[in-house]
Amino acid sequence: MCRWLAYSGSPIALDTFLLEPEHSLIDQSLHSRMGVETTNGDGFGVGWYGDGPEPALYRSTSPAWNDRNLRELAAQVRSGLFLAHIRASTGTAVQQTNCHPFRHDRWLWMHNGVIRGFSAIKRELILAVDPDLFASIEGSTDSELMFYLALSLGMDDDPVAAVERMVGLVEQTAERHGIENPLQMTLATTNGEQLWVFRYSTEQCSRSLFYSTDVRALRALYPDNPRLEGISDETRLIVSEPLSDLPGVWNEIPEASCGIVQAGQDELRPFRPRR
Amino acid sequence: MCRWLAYSGSPIALDTFLLEPEHSLIDQSLHSRMGVETTNGDGFGVGWYGDGPEPALYRSTSPAWNDRNLRELAAQVRSGLFLAHIRASTGTAVQQTNCHPFRHDRWLWMHNGVIRGFSAIKRELILAVDPDLFASIEGSTDSELMFYLALSLGMDDDPVAAVERMVGLVEQTAERHGIENPLQMTLATTNGEQLWVFRYSTEQCSRSLFYSTDVRALRALYPDNPRLEGISDETRLIVSEPLSDLPGVWNEIPEASCGIVQAGQDELRPFRPRR
C-alpha cells in the first residue's frame, strides 16, 4: 500500500508539499498513520506538467526520504499540476517501471490499492488492453495495467466512464475466477488540464481520500511558507491521508465517488462500475 | 547486445572466469571486440547451482565492472554449473527483472540477440505462454519471453525440441507481420544437470559462440591460477566471445547448431526451427 498527493492550482515548487519536515508526503513515507503499512520505502515518483505537451517524470527505487536528487529537483521545479506517490510494495519488484505515476502521452496515473488475486487474472486483463497500447506497458504492477485498461476503454473521450468500465471489467473477470472483493483503489489521473480522483472498493470499504477545502486553511498549514501567500483560490490538494490534524483543512471524499478538479466549479459524482 | 559465459565442470569460484583482469567476462564488458556494442554496462547477472534444488541469482543494474558486491560474492561462491551475462540494452528498461539469467524452478536461461519488430508481435507471443506460467514473467525483455515460450512448449521433456518450437513460433508470428529475419540468438539454458547452448539466426548469420576445447588449453589461459590445476577433463566453458586469442583454446560452434554439455560425451546437433 502506498500514499499519494495530487496538486492543481497556481504554479508552485514541488517541494512545498512533498518535502516539508512536517505535514508532507515524505514525512508520511516514514510515519503513515492511516496506511496499512507504516513504512513506504519501496520507491517513489513525481510527475509534473512543465515545458512541452507531455508531462515529465522523476521516479526512483530509493526511499523518498533519503533521495538527494529529489530534494534538488523538487526545490527547482515549479508546476501548477503534479502527482506524487510513495510506494510500499506488496511483493512486486521494486523497479522504476513499477513506480507511480505512470505516463502515456499527455496522461498521468497513480494508484493506491490492489487487485486481489491479480496473478490469477492478469493474463485475461492484459488481453483486454488495446493491441496498439500493449507494447507500451513497461512494468509488472496491477496499477499500470489498470491504467492501460482505462486508456483502452476510452480515457481520451470520457475518463470517468473509462475508469468505470475498467473497474467493471476487473470485477467481472475476478467474479469468473471466484475472487471476492477484487478491487481496492484510490486513483488520480490527469491529462494536464483536468484532474480526476476516485475512491472505490468492491467491498465498499475504501482506503481514505481527502481534498483540501479552502486555500486559507491550506495556508494555515504552512504559516512560515511565503510561497503559499500568492496561490489562487482554485488551488486544490488531494491526498490519500491528511497532511495534518489541523481542523478545517481536509474534507473526506465519500465512498464510491469521483472528484473532478477543473477550471471553474469542481465536481463530485458517485462512481459506479460499468459492465 | 550482450556477452555471456556458461561453465560446467569441477566446482570453482565464480570469479575465475568472470573477474580476472584479463581474459574475463568483465574485461569484455568494457572492451568487447566482437560484440555490436563495445560497452556492456546496462546490468549483469550470474546464476549458479549451490545449496538447495533451485539455482541462486545475483543480478544488478550497475555495470559489472564497478559492482563491489559481485567481486565479494564471486570470490566466495563456488559452483560446478553457472551462467553469467553482461547486458547492453537496446532500449528496454535497465532493471533487475530484465537482467539475465532468468530463472524458473530448476531452470536458468540467458540470451544474446534480439527479436526484431518485438513490439509489434509481443502481444501475440505472450498469448502463447501457458496461462499457468504467465504471471511469473517479471520483466519486459524479448529474452525472458522466449524463455517462457520455451517452457510452455515442453522444456521439461525435451529442451531442444522446445527451443526449436519457440523459434518456429517466433518466426511464424513475425512472418505474418511482415518482419524479415526476426530472430538472432545465442542461448544457454540448464536444468542443473545438463547445459544446452544454441547458435541460430533466421538470416543464417548468427552472432558468435565458442566452446573450450580441452582443459589443458583452458589452464594455459590462466597459468597463474592454481584453481585450474585440479579441474576435471569434463570441464567446459562456452562463451559468446573468446576470452583470449590463445590458439587452440576455442572452437566455434557452427551456424544453426545446438550443443549439449552433459555427463559422458557432449553432443553437437544441427538446430532446425519447428513449426
Place this chain on the structure above:
Amino acid sequence: MCRWLAYSGSPIALDTFLLEPEHSLIDQSLHSRMGVETTNGDGFGVGWYGDGPEPALYRSTSPAWNDRNLRELAAQVRSGLFLAHIRASTGTAVQQTNCHPFRHDRWLWMHNGVIRGFSAIKRELILAVDPDLFASIEGSTDSELMFYLALSLGMDDDPVAAVERMVGLVEQTAERHGIENPLQMTLATTNGEQLWVFRYSTEQCSRSLFYSTDVRALRALYPDNPRLEGISDETRLIVSEPLSDLPGVWNEIPEASCGIVQAGQDELRPFRPRR
C-alpha cells in the same frame, strides 16, 4: 540509529536470523520497537568469514527488506561467524562506503549510536588515525572513523584496550570542544576468531544490547527451522534488540560492559574509557 546482529557458532546459512519472516533483523528493519527510529531503511550490510583469510562483505544502499540479492545470497552462504547491520542514517550520505560492517584486513566492525558534535571534532579525530591507515578510510561516518581510531590504537594487540583508548580519545576531544555526552555506542568487532561486543555511553544510558542465553532457548525461537537442530552449545547471538519476547532467550548486557565470545568460556568485563 541502527540495528545489528552478530553470530558466532556452528556454520549456518546467513538467512536464518536475518530473513525469517518473524524474529529476524529484517523484520526489525521495518518494525523496530526499541530503536530511536522505527524504520531502518538507509542501507544494510553483512560481513562473514568464508573462503580465504579476509572476511567477505555484501553491502547495499537499498532497504534490506526489498533487496532480492540479499535473499539469494543469504540462502546460499553459510558461515560460523558473521555480522549484520541495518542502517538508519541521521544525515550522512546513504552510500555503500557508509554501510556497516566496515572491514580492514581480518577485522570487521559495526556500530549503533553516534558521536555527538561529530562535525566539530571530526578533523581532530581523523588526525589521530595512523597515517598508514588514513587512506583506507572510504566513507564519511563517525562509525568508520571510530574503527580506524581503534585500529590505530592497538586493535591487533588488545582489542578491549584499543576500544577503551578510542573512547577515551573521543571523550577527551569532545570535552575540549564543550560537547556534552559525546558518545553513544553498541559495538561489535571481530578478527575472525574472537568476537567483542561493547555497550557504553558517556551519559551511562546506553542503547540496548542482548546476548542469547542458551542454545535450547534459541532453538525454541525457530521451532520449524531444522538448521538449528545441530548447532553447538557454544553458539551465541548478540543483538541490539531482542528478536522476540520469548522469555529466557535473551540476557541484557549491562551498562558499560564488554563481552568476549570465544572458544571456551565467554567473558563479560566492565568497560572503562582510557585517557
Place this chain on the structure above:
Amino acid sequence: MCRWLAYSGSPIALDTFLLEPEHSLIDQSLHSRMGVETTNGDGFGVGWYGDGPEPALYRSTSPAWNDRNLRELAAQVRSGLFLAHIRASTGTAVQQTNCHPFRHDRWLWMHNGVIRGFSAIKRELILAVDPDLFASIEGSTDSELMFYLALSLGMDDDPVAAVERMVGLVEQTAERHGIENPLQMTLATTNGEQLWVFRYSTEQCSRSLFYSTDVRALRALYPDNPRLEGISDETRLIVSEPLSDLPGVWNEIPEASCGIVQAGQDELRPFRPRR
C-alpha cells in the same frame, strides 16, 4: 578519467548539449575518442544555477546513457550556466558523493585528471583544508579535495590565485614524497557569475580542453535544433573533448592556461602554480 562540459550563455534546456544523439556528452560517455578510457560509465552529474542563490545538483551512479531521470530532468530544466560531468573511476568508490560537480555555497567545481600517489599524500593535503570547511567534505576523491583546498586558499577573493596556490601545494607536497608529475587536470569552476576553466599538468602534457569559437559555428553543429537560434553572441561552451569534427567550431585552450568566461570580454591567461 572523465569527460566534462561547461555552458555559459543564454538560458537553454540542459539536454541540448548533454543528450543529443550526436555531438553530445552522453554520446562521448560511450565513445570517447580522446579520453584515456573509451567508456565513462561510473556515474555522472550536472550542476546548474536556477531558482535561489545556490546551484542545484543532479548526480547519479548510473551510467549517464541509461539514466531515464536525467533525460526527463534535462528536457525540463533551463539554465544559463551549468556544468556536466561523466565519470570513469580509477578505483575510488562509485557513489554520489564522488560524482562531479561538487558544490559549496555558490560554487561548483569539476575535474578531469588525477593526483598521482594520492593515497600517500591525502592525509597531508586534507590537513591543509580550513578546519571550518573540513566537515563539508563528503566523498573520497582527489577532485573534491582539490576543491576544498582551493576554497581554503582564497577562492572567494581570487579564484585564479586560489587554484594556483592549490596546485603549488599539491606539487610541493608530492615533491616531498618523491612523487613525479603529480598533477594532471582540466578544471571548471564557477560562482554563478563567472566561469573559470584551467588546463594544466606538472609534466606539461595536459589532457585536452576546448572552447567554442563563435555562436554561429555552434549553431551549425545542431542545424535542426531551433533552441540555438536565439542564443546570444556571448554564449560559450567549454568541453574536455570536441563534440564534433566540424572545422571552425573549437579552439584548443593552450597548455598551462586559465580561461575566464564572463560578461564582456573573456580572458585567457597563463597558469602558474604558486608556492
